[in-house]
Amino acid sequence: MTNSSISDEFYPAGGLNTASYDLRADLDRKIFEDPIPFYSRLAESLAHENGVLELGCGTGRISAAIARLGIAVEGLDLSPAMLDQARANYPDLTWHLGNMCDFDLGRQFDLVIIPFRGLQEVTDATDQRRALERAFAHLKPGGAIALDLMDPDLRYCLPEGDPDPLELPVFPMPDGVGKPGSRLRITAMERTNDPLTQKFSEHWRFEEINDLDEVIKREDCWHHLRWVHRSEMRLMLELSGFVSITEFSDFQGNPPKYASNQVWMAKRPD
């Protein structure tokens, strides 16, 4: 096995990351907080008339949970590969290929959500603001936005980055992927930071391993993100026209807390 080069595309078509995204997201919701009940409850209480729009919907797991409650939901994502998975998993839902910073669906919803740090994958501050403005434009007067971000732990945002790799528990291969009996090892490798622009990049390694623990396929890619400070996030929401801006540190409604999550809710004025 020769070492592969690192790709700048985090969700490539036919790649191990895209194929295993749901496994990783499932592990995340077992170890950390599960976002699905929070977004489902919000949709249930706010979105019976005009439905929900999920920006950065990925493979569709959150939209699908909302649809199971009988609420109309549509998803939009920039990655054709992630949307292919969404379409294959949930063919009855409406999926749009598009950029959350620049799209127009020509209709308005009761609730727009950007779950699981989707806004952080927009790595330019002006574009993050444009995404919020597009969300605003797609809300009915009185409609709500909800999103979650990682609150930056400043120890990990320094120019020297973080060289220490972190290996996730080994996964079974997703159905239909890889050689029979092989398993998937995922390692978060080094992280680089640019404190000037608040951009950071995580090097992820995806390896198919056989029963002798030999690597038979390896894919390396960068995940580019941008950290957002809580005062900055509040200002971006205000400048985008939102009111009644509330922040929590988790999906239970606890108060803001440094280096935890930022869970935001806000309204388009009536």
Ligand SMILES: C[S@@+](CC[C@H](N)C(=O)[O-])C[C@H]1O[C@@H](n2cnc3c(N)ncnc32)[C@H](O)[C@@H]1O
């Ligand atoms: C961490 S995933 C979250 C997926 C889904 N919301 C979930 O909770 O499983 C972030 C998603 O945002 C998408 N994304 C990144 N930048 C985007 C953009 N500018 N416009 C639309 N989607 C974007 C990625 O393709 C990816 O599917």
